[in-house]
Amino acid sequence: MLDLHRYRALTFDCYGTLIDWERGILAFVEPWLAARGAPHEPERILATFSEVETVRQQEDPAAPYPVILERCFHDICARLGVPSDSASARAFGASVGDWPPFPDTPAAMAMFHGRFVTGIVSNVDDASLARSIAAIGTAPDFTVTAQQIRSYKPARPHFDRMLEVLAGRGIGRHEVLHVAQSLFHDIAPCRALGIACCWVNRHAHRGGQGATPEAHAVPDHSVTSLAELVALARIQTD
Incomplete structure (x- = not known):
């Protein structure tokens, strides 16, 4: 059972997770x-x-x-x-x-904002991400992009920077849950670095790998949508 009380920060992959x-x-x-x-x-x-x-x-x-x-x-x-x-x-x-947000993304990010420290950890440039965040409607507390660190996931610099930013807010590694669709780009490196992770299995009802390379990492938790994660958060935090 995913216990959200354990976490002070939720970090998100963007493309494939928040954006379709x-x-x-x-x-x-x-x-x-x-x-x-x-x-x-x-x-x-x-x-x-x-x-x-x-x-x-x-x-x-x-x-x-x-x-x-x-x-x-x-x-x-x-x-x-x-x-x-x-x-x-x-x-x-x-x-x-x-590229459009998934239908459940705007409400999810609005709900998580203020209840958790939120971050987006993405393989894009700052300008593109800014346009996507505007489409979502709720800005995260911080972002980490490929442009900022000159690296692409699944390499670890994104996650090192993410942990560094959160440490500056007094949040430790064990208080972070990373939420992502890609086993390859996000879940595998999180497991290697000891960061708790929740897989958003956007392909659960249609199968296939889509635009994401195949990987066999096993997440700590899994949901089939952000709406499912929101429902769980409401039960546990309201």
């Missing part, structure tokens, strides 16, 4: 491919994205996320046998702020 990045990716790539006579199944597009994104992040961890996405766009097109162009790649790189 798969819907955002497909909203750009699917019609672009279809307009060029090369439609592909959504799962094929997302699986290809998951493969190329990790490679691009690991080979150049100092690159801003929009640049990573530009490179990914060219890679996806090459793998799917469609010529790409620089203008479309740049537009895809700039599309992060248009």
